[in-house]
Amino acid sequence: MRRVSKFLSPLFVCALAIVSAQAQGPRNVRVDYKETTLKNGLRVITVEDHSAPVVAVSITYNVGSRNERQGRTGFAHLFEHMMFKGSENVGSGEHFMLVFNNGGNMNGTTNEDRTNYFEILPANQIDLGLFLEADRMKSLAITKENLDNQRNAVQEERRLGVDNQPYGKSGEIQQELLYDNFAYKHSTIGSMEDLNAASVEDVAAFFKMYYAPNNAVLVLVGDFKTPEALAKIRSNFESIPRQPDPPTVDMAEPEQKAERRASVDDQLARAPRVDLAFKAVPGNTADFYALQVLSAVLQGGQSSRLYQKMVKEKEMVTGVGGFMDEKRGVGAFYTNATLRPGVKAEDIESTIYAEMNRLKEEPIADWELQKAKNTTRRNLINGLQSALTRAITLGQYTVYYNEPALINARLDKVAAVTKEDVQRVANKYLVDTNRTVVITMPKAKAKPATGASGQ
Amino acid sequence: MRIMKNRSFAVALVLMMLVSSLALGQGTAPAGQGGQTTKGAVIKGKAPVNKEVLKVKLPRAEEATLKNGLQVVVLPMHKVPTFNMQLVVLSGGLSDKADYRGLSSFTAALLREGTTKRSSKEIAEQVDALGATLTATSGLSSLTSVVNTGGLIENLDQTLDLFADVIRNPTFPQAEVDRYKTRTLATLQLQRSIPQFLAAEQFQRAIYGTSHPASLVAPPAESIKKLTSKDLADFHSTYYRPNNAILAVVGDVTLKEILPKLEKVLGDWQKGDVPAATIPQAPAQADARIYLIDRPGSVQTVLQLGTLGIERTSPDYFSVLLADRVLGGGPSGRLFLNLREDKGYTYGAYSNFGGSKFRGTWISSSEVRTDVTEGAMKEFMYELNRLRSETVPAEELDNAKRAIIGSFALSLEQPGTLLQNIITQKIYNLPADYWDTYPQKVSAITAADVQKAAQKYLDMSHLQVVAVGDASKAREVLGKYGKVELYDADGKPVTGGSESNNK
Numbered sequence: 018m019r020r021v022s023k024f025l026s027p028l029f030v031c032a033l034a035i036v037s038a039q040a041q042g043p044r045n046v047r048v049d050y051k052e053t054t055l056k057n058g059l060r061v062i063t064v065e066d067h068s069a070p071v072v073a074v075s076i077t078y079n080v081g082s083r084n085e086r087q088g089r090t091g092f093a094h095l096f097e098h099m100m101f102k103g104s105e106n107v108g109s110g111e112h113f114m115l116v117f118n119n120g121g122n123m124n125g126t127t128n129e130d131r132t133n134y135f136e137i138l139p140a141n142q143i144d145l146g147l148f149l150e151a152d153r154m155k156s157l158a159i160t161k162e163n164l165d166n167q168r169n170a171v172q173e174e175r176r177l178g179v180d181n182q183p184y185g186k187s188g189e190i191q192q193e194l195l196y197d198n199f200a201y202k203h204s205t206i207g208s209m210e211d212l213n214a215a216s217v218e219d220v221a222a223f224f225k226m227y228y229a230p231n232n233a234v235l236v237l238v239g240d241f242k243t244p245e246a247l248a249k250i251r252s253n254f255e256s257i258p259r260q261p262d263p264p265t266v267d268m269a270e271p272e273q274k275a276e277r278r279a280s281v282d283d284q285l286a287r288a289p290r291v292d293l294a295f296k297a298v299p300g301n302t303a304d305f306y307a308l309q310v311l312s313a314v315l316q317g318g319q320s321s322r323l324y325q326k327m328v329k330e331k332e333m334v335t336g337v338g339g340f341m342d343e344k345r346g347v348g349a350f351y352t353n354a355t356l357r358p359g360v361k362a363e364d365i366e367s368t369i370y371a372e373m374n375r376l377k378e379e380p381i382a383d384w385e386l387q388k389a390k391n392t393t394r395r396n397l398i399n400g401l402q403s404a405l406t407r408a409i410t411l412g413q414y415t416v417y418y419n420e421p422a423l424i425n426a427r428l429d430k431v432a433a434v435t436k437e438d439v440q441r442v443a444n445k446y447l448v449d450t451n452r453t454v455v456i457t458m459p460k461a462k463a464k465p466a467t468g469a470s471g472q
Numbered sequence: 473m474r475i476m477k478n479r480s481f482a483v484a485l486v487l488m489m490l491v492s493s494l495a496l497g498q499g500t501a502p503a504g505q506g507g508q509t510t511k512g513a514v515i516k517g518k519a520p521v522n523k524e525v526l527k528v529k530l531p532r533a534e535e536a537t538l539k540n541g542l543q544v545v546v547l548p549m550h551k552v553p554t555f556n557m558q559l560v561v562l563s564g565g566l567s568d569k570a571d572y573r574g575l576s577s578f579t580a581a582l583l584r585e586g587t588t589k590r591s592s593k594e595i596a597e598q599v600d601a602l603g604a605t606l607t608a609t610s611g612l613s614s615l616t617s618v619v620n621t622g623g624l625i626e627n628l629d630q631t632l633d634l635f636a637d638v639i640r641n642p643t644f645p646q647a648e649v650d651r652y653k654t655r656t657l658a659t660l661q662l663q664r665s666i667p668q669f670l671a672a673e674q675f676q677r678a679i680y681g682t683s684h685p686a687s688l689v690a691p692p693a694e695s696i697k698k699l700t701s702k703d704l705a706d707f708h709s710t711y712y713r714p715n716n717a718i719l720a721v722v723g724d725v726t727l728k729e730i731l732p733k734l735e736k737v738l739g740d741w742q743k744g745d746v747p748a749a750t751i752p753q754a755p756a757q758a759d760a761r762i763y764l765i766d767r768p769g770s771v772q773t774v775l776q777l778g779t780l781g782i783e784r785t786s787p788d789y790f791s792v793l794l795a796d797r798v799l800g801g802g803p804s805g806r807l808f809l810n811l812r813e814d815k816g817y818t819y820g821a822y823s824n825f826g827g828s829k830f831r832g833t834w835i836s837s838s839e840v841r842t843d844v845t846e847g848a849m850k851e852f853m854y855e856l857n858r859l860r861s862e863t864v865p866a867e868e869l870d871n872a873k874r875a876i877i878g879s880f881a882l883s884l885e886q887p888g889t890l891l892q893n894i895i896t897q898k899i900y901n902l903p904a905d906y907w908d909t910y911p912q913k914v915s916a917i918t919a920a921d922v923q924k925a926a927q928k929y930l931d932m933s934h935l936q937v938v939a940v941g942d943a944s945k946a947r948e949v950l951g952k953y954g955k956v957e958l959y960d961a962d963g964k965p966v967t968g969g970s971e972s973n974n975k
Contacts, residue, residue: 120878
């Protein structure tokens with residue numbers, strides 16, 4: 018999944034992977050939550066859980082890079098960084114220090130469809146967590162100096178993750194080629210040029226429009242008594258004024274009529290790579306869940322068809338994998354492979370397409386369907402173990418689909434997928450006219466006589 | 473078998489004032505009185521902080537030993553119906569022969585590529601169909617080899633059957649060994665495109681020379697090329713023995729429930745005479761040196777600076793733990809606040825240390841855009857020197873202590889962390905109450921202890937500096953700190969650039 022964070026935090030790499038259920042027998046885990054809406058429109062979800070002495074706070078704002086305008090790519094994420102640079106009662110950087118110095122952990126992340134902020138703290142620091150989130154929703158301090166500082170940090174984040182890494186640019190190029198609607202037709206990290214163009218006025222206007230209580234979902238999970246927690250939430254948040262609802266984004270994505278293709282010369286890469294994307298459907302739809310099951314069969318784990326065929330049998334690639342991307346708008350089905358020396362990209366493509374065709378022609382095996390369902394069931398259940406993952410997931414489902422209940426219903430939606438569904442979606446989406454192909458080739462080393470630092 | 477402990481999972485919450493928290497928030501000059509600025513952060517001191525550190529009681533593991541000597545540790549956690557399990561074989565890369573580095577890691581990697589009962593493909597299909605995971609790893613300088621599995625509790629019996637099969641009956645089919653060689657040799661090339669890999673490779677060599685196993689971050693190609701099925705089978709039959717292993721389980725199961733199942737699949741696993749590994753001591757610290765790896769096309773310089781650190785059991789462990797936390801332990805550390813929040817040079821700057829039965833490293837690192845390489849070097853040197861020359865202010869030290877002790881509350885919903893703590897205690901023969909008394913040990917460290925640790929281990933006359941980036945730009949900057957030894961991205965010295973290293 019493409020997302021960018023406030024800073025690198027391996028602790029919170031939580032994959033909201035596909036989810037499954039079994040109709041009867043095994044114990045399932047239910048998340049009992051309570052929904053409350055404050056007078057200013059802030060939606061609040063609470064989950065009381067006394068199994069560990071922690072409290073997780075998440076706020077999901079209904080804004081992401083899809084809300085950006087031309088010339089301001091990367092802005093939603095740059096703004097997210099500004100949320101850590103101080104507010105009326107919290108100094109620049111004090112947020113980090115207060116959370117970590119009290120035994121907690123935190124981060125903020127931005128993707129195309131939403132921006133979230135979260136803390137997990139020892140349970141006796143609940144007041145701190147709520148205060149930190151409320152103060153910056155209420156009174157973000159915006160200065161040119163802080164903006165310049167975080168512009169630099171974000172540009173280094175881009176260099177670290179994109180410009181200084183092999184294949185770093187390939188994903189961005191694919192995204193721009195795949196989509197027609199500007200909402201998704203640019204990366205969340207944004208371009209250097211657009212990041213440079215962002216101004217203090219942009220930050221202030223964005224804050225007023227999107228960082229309003231009526232455009233956010235607050236989730237609290239952990240070791241507290243609900244009435245007391247709700248009272249604290251009201252006293253921290255209810256006085257923050259509502260703002261006019263932000264304009265809705267047109268997410269219409271025209272049907273693709275022909276294959277799209279690009280090649281990338283990459284000076285930092287040492288082996289060719291093939292990146293495929295098939296334009297598909299929004300998340301939380303029947304076809305989306307069927308494509309997730311299909312992905313598990315085709316490219317999930319060592320038993321997958323592509324791994325067995327390409328890594329083991331033909332020894333064509335050092336790695337192959339992919340996923341069905343979950344988006345509020347139209348998501349895509351992704352597959353990528355890194356080639357062994359001497360292998361041709363066209364042979365990789367034809368091998369993958371042959372395996373995709375097999376999915377169109379024959380039903381998958383019983384064990385493959387079972388694999389998809391068991392794997393996703395386990396991933397979902399394991400995610401529910403952590404208070405923080407529950408807080409983040411509830412916020413995301415509410416902002417994405419207006420459906421917090423999905424946290425309990427998702428298992429059934431995957432369980433409902435049949436072999437026929439998998440065959441049907443293979444025929445519907447994995448077709449050549451619907452395909453976007455990016456081939457990355459290592460660029461022959463030029464002698465760095467001029468010392469140019471770009472590529 | 474005998475059951476040593478059988479206390480149920482219970483968390484008792486005790487609110488306790490930290491002994492050393494007297495300076496918090498008030499009473500000392502730089503405390504949060506509003507408007508106080510540290511480098512990179514402005515402390516207004518208005519947010520409501522509960523001054524009490526939530527002290528938690530860690531859950532007890534249930535333990536037993538099978539007749540064949542296999543130690544079993546179970547940490548029941550019934551919140552969700554899943555489990556995770558590790559077989560920790562107490563032999564790893566340190567048992568590799570000097571001319572065959574990587575054998576333990578190859579053995580682990582090929583464990584699931586075929587057994588007397590199942591082919592590689594059958595194992596893959598059966599594991600995945602259960603929704604389980606099954607992996608095995610060992611490091612080039614590790615004390616252990618670890619086989620991991622995890623899955624849904626309703627599939628425990630079937631998962632255990634697969635787990636025991638790959639542990640006891642691997643056949644290392646030659647065809648699979650050959651595929652592994654091909655794949656791994658190609659992967660070695662791919663790693664060379666990652667700048668952090670190149671930096672780590674040179675840094676480990678700078679600290680450990682050429683003969684210590686920790687001098688390597690990837691197995692040598694020569695080892696991969698000569699690999700045979702027999703070598704793997706020999707390593708396996710020598711070291712994978714129940715009397716040389718700990719089986720650790722966490723999840724929705726109790727010792728009483730799982731013991732009969734373990735008896736069934738592992739009870740008749742035969743003991744063996746396992747040779748003890750010789751612990752190779754780290755070489756004497758080299759004089760300070762600067763290595764630059766030229767990576768054409770780089771837009772950042774990857775910087776890693778550090779020294780030889782401590783053994784895991786060193787009496788200085790808690791002093792270094794706190795010194796490291798203050799220096800670069802996350803976004804509240806000095807490196808992050810200075811290089812990112814104050815200067816905007818980087819996305820992140822951190823320090824970390826690690827120790828085994830031999831001395832580990834203590835590294836500070838960051839990735840910075842090429843044209844601020846000089847500024848970043850200056851700030852790294854400033855922060856390393858500051859930790860040596862000044863005592864840490866009381867409030868800052870106290871914050872570091874609160875951070876470490878407070879995070880124990882979070883670990884109570886992290887089964888993996890709890891399990892790892894238990895394994896660490898066993899591998900290093902730490903006292904049985906080691907983790908229970910950890911907060912007290914952290915609390916006892918003084919600012920003088922921290923400074924002493926910094927002076928002892930962050931010895932600037934032995935500081936190793938590794939930079940990966942565009943040499944045409946970084947070379948002159950680094951030259952201000954000493955003689956620069958230039959390497960290419962294949963790890964080879966560039967002639968005319970410098971003397972050779974690793975003597």
